Amino acid sequence: MNPSPCCQSGASSADGPLTWFAANLQRCHEYACAQRAAGRRIVGILCEYTPRELIMAAGGVPVCLCGGSLKTIPAAEEHLPSNLCPLIKSTFGYHVLRSNPFLEMAELVVGETTCDGKKKMYELMGETRPMCVLELPQKEDSPEALEHWTRELRQFRSELERRFGVEITDAKIREAIAVMNRERELRRRLAALMKQEAPPLTGRQLLELKSSISCIPADFEQYERALEAFGQDGRSGRGGQGGASRVRVLMTGVPVVRGAERVVDLIESQGGLVVCMENCTGLKPILEDVDADAPDPIRALAEKYFHLPCSVKTENKARFDVLRQLAAEYRPQCVIELIWQACLTYDVESRRVERFVQNELGLPYLRIQTDYSPSDSARLSVRIEALFETVRAAAQASARSQS
Ligand code: SF4
């Protein structure tokens, strides 16, 4: 791996990791090409239920293929219903156009039975690409469901061994677990910087501090550098640019994949600061580690991934526990839920989230349903601004009552 461009240009230590991760596509592409040349297999993944550890233990490089581009959607709509989640359409558009270099390199694509749109899209993608779909059971409290998921992961291990002609030993899985735990820990510590009164980063900056490929060794150095730089800068709220006076926002709902950050930008351009993202591109997948010393590493992986509180689960009570915990730690002044158009599971669940946020957390709640098109940006800005006015008015009233 080449040294960071910021090392060469002499950029400040605080900007170095931001510059590094901003070049995600180019860096990951170079890394994937180098790893493939060294004999490793590129494996595309499409969901946070995928245990990257098993792919890594098979000598593979797991790469996230989720599409965040508006440009690939028209090509997808020639094959898929237009009234479908933009994340699914964008991902499939890359497949149709053959324009995602990681998908073109992938020797296997792994999906799960999560939402209906995704699993039916996998059938079409699987017509021309090697595909493996894990069956995710959806009753969160059912012991049988966890048993089934554990069996699925054991079969996945065998499938990877068969396809790639390798042996996946328990020792290799434990090694991969340890590396993934390390990455999760570093990213958790970075996210925790946003608990400060004047956070050192914007929510958008934090969102970008990760790669499409997990566990790139050079990324670990950059995570450490970011912790050092922003940990110190946090005293002045450098990255937050007036972070203490902004409205603290907890975002929940669908993943905010690269290229689809428009709503985060709207929130932060209206005077908000996204101090916490509960979703799959934020904290949700990295809150829990895997027990690297467990006697059965597959069972340990199954438990960690089965606990992920996605809206495809029922009743998904764990999501409310996570929201409660994050609200206590990050002290948001409001909650904004993002729902991609036609995402039925998050859309229906949002009714319960709204009640929970208002009644139990005692916070204002705003539900934003949109897609990747910027056509509604002006309307969304007005709604966000109105929410922030409510928050500020409540804060002023509370301050007056205490003085
Ligand atoms: S929101 Fe659900 S379906 Fe989407 S990536 Fe996360 S776990 Fe997978």
Ligand code: SF4
């Ligand atoms: S956002 Fe919703 S509809 Fe879209 S892929 Fe995720 S779970 Fe499925």
